[in-house]
Structures are given as structure tokens and as C-alpha cells.
């Protein structure tokens with residue numbers, strides 16, 4: 001068995017560190033040109049409840065796939081959105097006193113009719129989710 005000299009050891013360590021340094025620089029460049037193709041399939045439709053259990057100006061949060069969704073019965077009909085705030089991902093709540101979705105984290109407010117931002121820091125509207133009524137039952141998600 002041959003002995004590794006101090007000089008050889010330092011050479012090996014410097015080569016390993018050089019290879020690691022190159023990897024740290026190259027990996028983000030490769031990731032930029034070949035982004036992850038992980039796509040989430042739309043969740044299965046979720047039953048929310050009976051139509052007559054959700055009177056006008058009432059709303060609630062239900063689980064929809066991995067994330068919560070918020071459903072509200074507006075003056076223009078049922079609407080459903082992802083309940084994940086587009087600012088920093090807090091969960092928005094239905095505030096029936098003011099008739100808006102409110103994010104408790106940084107006072108973001110959204111319109112219930114189309115989900116657009118009324119005020120606050122959220123950069124985008126809430127993501128809309130299709131609503132279907134089948135035999136008097138409310139479902140959110142693609143057609144049942």
C-alpha cells in the first residue's frame with residue numbers, strides 16, 4: 001500500500017473543491033435552460049355541499065387537492081378560487097361584512113366576482129376554479 005504524501009493530499013482536496021465549485025456555477029445555468037417539467041394534474045372534483053346550504057353572501061374554505069379553495073355564493077352566482085394568497089401564500093378568508101376575500105397576513109383584498117386584487121400587496125388575482133352544480137350539489141373542479 002502506497003502512502004499519500006501531504007502534497008498529494010492537498011492536490012486531491014483542491015481538485016475536489018474545484019469540481020464542486022464548477023458544479024455550483026454550472027448547475028443553475030443548466031437548470032435555467034432545462035427547467036423542471038413537474039406539472040401538477042388538476043385535482044379531482046370536490047363536493048362542497050348542497051346549493052341551499054350556501055345562501056347568498058356566505059362562503060367557506062374546502063380542501064381542493066393539496067391546497068384549500070374558497071367558495072362563495074355572490075350576488076352573481078357561485079364562485080370558487082384557490083384560497084392561497086398570491087402574495088406570500090397565506091390562506092384568504094371570506095369577509096361577508098365587506099363582501100371581499102381578505103388575506104389576514106398583509107391586508108390583501110380580492111373581489112369575489114372575478115378574484116381580482118382590490119387592494120394590498122398581492123400581485124395577481126386569485127386562481128379561479130370551475131363550479132358545477134349536479135343534482136343540487138355544488139362541486140368545484142373540472143366537470144363531474
Ligand code: FES
Pocket residue numbers: 085086087088089090103104105106107108120121122
Ligand atoms: S400573504 Fe396575503 S397579502 Fe401577503
